[in-house]
Amino acid sequence: MFRNLYADTRSILLNRGFRFALAAIVSWQLLFLLFVWLIQTLFFKEALTAEDVGFSFSSVAVFLVTGSSLYISGDAFSSGCIRNKIISGARRTELFLSAVCGGMFQGVMCSMLACVVSVMVSLLFTGGYMSYSIPEIAEYWIVITMACAAIGAFSTALVMSLGGNQLSYIIGFALAFLLNVVSARIVDKLYPADGLCALTGTKLAAYSFFDRFIPYSYFTATPHYGMGSYVSGCAGLILTSLAAGWMVFRKKELK
Amino acid sequence: MEYVFKAKGLRKSYGKFAALTDVNMEIPRGAIYGFVGKNGAGKTTLIRLMCGLQRPSSGSYELMGKAFDDKDIVKSRRRMGAVIEEPAIYKGMSARDNLIQQCLMLGIPDFDGVDEILRQVGLTDTGKKKAGNFSQGMRQRLGIGIALCGSPDFIVLDEPINGLDPQGIIEIRELILKLNKEHGVTFLISSHILDELAKIATNFGFIDKGKIIRQMSCEELKSVCRKSIRIKVNDVGLFAKLMEEKALEYRIIDANTADVYADLTFSDIAKDCEKTGCSIITMDERNESLEAFYLSLVGGEDYVPKSIR
Numbered sequence: 029m030f031r032n033l034y035a036d037t038r039s040i041l042l043n044r045g046f047r048f049a050l051a052a053i054v055s056w057q058l059l060f061l062l063f064v065w066l067i068q069t070l071f072f073k074e075a076l077t078a079e080d081v082g083f084s085f086s087s088v089a090v091f092l093v094t095g096s097s098l099y100i101s102g103d104a105f106s107s108g109c110i111r112n113k114i115i116s117g118a119r120r121t122e123l124f125l126s127a128v129c130g131g132m133f134q135g136v137m138c139s140m141l142a143c144v145v146s147v148m149v150s151l152l153f154t155g156g157y158m159s160y161s162i163p164e165i166a167e168y169w170i171v172i173t174m175a176c177a178a179i180g181a182f183s184t185a186l187v188m189s190l191g192g193n194q195l196s197y198i199i200g201f202a203l204a205f206l207l208n209v210v211s212a213r214i215v216d217k218l219y220p221a222d223g224l225c226a227l228t229g230t231k232l233a234a235y236s237f238f239d240r241f242i243p244y245s246y247f248t249a250t251p252h253y254g255m256g257s258y259v260s261g262c263a264g265l266i267l268t269s270l271a272a273g274w275m276v277f278r279k280k281e282l283k
Numbered sequence: 284m285e286y287v288f289k290a291k292g293l294r295k296s297y298g299k300f301a302a303l304t305d306v307n308m309e310i311p312r313g314a315i316y317g318f319v320g321k322n323g324a325g326k327t328t329l330i331r332l333m334c335g336l337q338r339p340s341s342g343s344y345e346l347m348g349k350a351f352d353d354k355d356i357v358k359s360r361r362r363m364g365a366v367i368e369e370p371a372i373y374k375g376m377s378a379r380d381n382l383i384q385q386c387l388m389l390g391i392p393d394f395d396g397v398d399e400i401l402r403q404v405g406l407t408d409t410g411k412k413k414a415g416n417f418s419q420g421m422r423q424r425l426g427i428g429i430a431l432c433g434s435p436d437f438i439v440l441d442e443p444i445n446g447l448d449p450q451g452i453i454e455i456r457e458l459i460l461k462l463n464k465e466h467g468v469t470f471l472i473s474s475h476i477l478d479e480l481a482k483i484a485t486n487f488g489f490i491d492k493g494k495i496i497r498q499m500s501c502e503e504l505k506s507v508c509r510k511s512i513r514i515k516v517n518d519v520g521l522f523a524k525l526m527e528e529k530a531l532e533y534r535i536i537d538a539n540t541a542d543v544y545a546d547l548t549f550s551d552i553a554k555d556c557e558k559t560g561c562s563i564i565t566m567d568e569r570n571e572s573l574e575a576f577y578l579s580l581v582g583g584e585d586y587v588p589k590s591i592r
Contacts, residue, residue: 042376109372111367119357281336
């Protein structure tokens with residue numbers, strides 16, 4: 029198990045898709061900073077605060093982490109490396125667990141890099157955080173990191189279950205897009221800009237459940253539940269991905 | 284005799300289509316087993332079962348003494364390497380990194396053997412070039428290099444010389460022979476290039492329509508097949524008549540060419556031909572035994588010499 033994990037970690041670090049995702053994270057945050065700084069300076073004549081630029085990763089995180097994990101595991105499948113591991117005596121369970129851990133690892137790495145860049149950008153180019161304390165910012169990044177790990181695990185399990193075919197890319201991105209849109213709508217309904225929430229009964233319960241326990245929704249707003257809810261949500265998605273993916277993968281006929 | 288692979292009544296179906304039916308096959312330890320069959324005959328399916336990529340619908344097999352449903356079969360698999368269809372390589376890594384990756388996966392603590400493998404497969408001078416930029420032949424060599432990591436006892440190569448240039452074919456052939464002779468590595472080689480297979484294989488297995496139709500050693504094959512003399516004449520009809528009169532085995536290739544399966548002296552046959560009004564244009568000795576034998580087995584009837592029908 030550990031040698032698989034070690035080998036997978038190395039292959040992720042050397043993977044083009046992963047490196048592209050890291051480069052995209054840095055570029056996105058810097059471009060976002062430049063864009064916001066230009067708007068603030070030219071139109072509003074206001075100083076930049078860290079809130080304006082510090083959370084920009086959230087808007088692209090779902091797609092970058094999904095894309096990166098789909099590419100890494102899809103590439104391993106299409107290049108025959110998953111097949112080669114089985115031929116070389118790796119147990120399917122170990123192989124699957126290692127791949128999912130790899131997916132989580134790359135999600136965590138993406139989030140951690142985003143956190144570092146965000147802190148640097150905030151310290152160097154803004155006047156600092158005005159309405160958030162350090163523990164709140166730390167909590168935000170912990171939740172985002174856990175959500176990235178969960179999405180990485182889910183996307184990897186999806187590729188492994190579908191045998192690395194093109195459908196896994198379509199389903200992975202379609203789900204990411206759909207859940208992102210649904211999350212935005214739910215946040216809008218639960219926390220309307222004007223007035224109070226008008227939802228009641230089952231709809232309120234369903235929307236609250238989604239907002240509380242589905243990691244895809246954690247990117248739409250700063251943490252507003254206890255850490256336990258976020259841990260449960262991420263652990264739930266990871267465990268569900270592991271269980272469902274493993275049940276399919278262990279019986280999967282590979283070519 | 285000790286076998287690295289033994290299949291008994293192996294069957295594999297995809298829905299209603301039976302890709303393999305009642306396959307019985309044995310690969311002796313130390314052999315270079317030439318696995319011959321048409322496209323779609325079931326070669327790759329059998330290799331996939333052997334490598335644990337798919338499970339048989341019924342029947343069983345043993346790999347290095349471990350049954351396919353034994354949990355410890357993974358230990359046997361660690362002693363084998365394979366290149367099935369496309370070589371399994373990380374395209375974003377160099378040749379050296381690919382080999383190190385395989386060593387890590389196999390749990391080999393040091394990478395001392397990596398440079399030797401690179402030398403064996405002729406990829407020492409690729410440096411940091413990414414495997415994704417390799418030619419088909421270089422990828423094939425790298426795939427074989429990966430299969431060699433961990434000094435396996437059994438190597439499965441599916442069409443190993445695909446995309447290789449003549450020099451590469453010779454090098455891979457010599458590498459296979461060297462590993463087999465010096466290290467006792469057993470090979471299963473599936474190939475369409477029968478002449479090439481005939482140069483190295485010690486055993487043959489012929490598969491058609493999902494069934495192993497014949498297994499034999501190289502010696503047995505040699506005893507069934509003979510050399511032929513290919514003669515180009517101006518009238519193959521007259522030549523056939525002459526062969527019938529002299530009760531010699533032959534086959535017609537085209538309107539001017541025939542193969543004769545007998546020891547002939549040029550002067551004698553030339554005299555006989557002259558008498559019947561048939562002129563010899565060219566005459567040369569050929570050895571297409573494996574090809575002819577294969578065709579006789581899989582039903583290429585029109586192209587089969589009488590001697591082995």
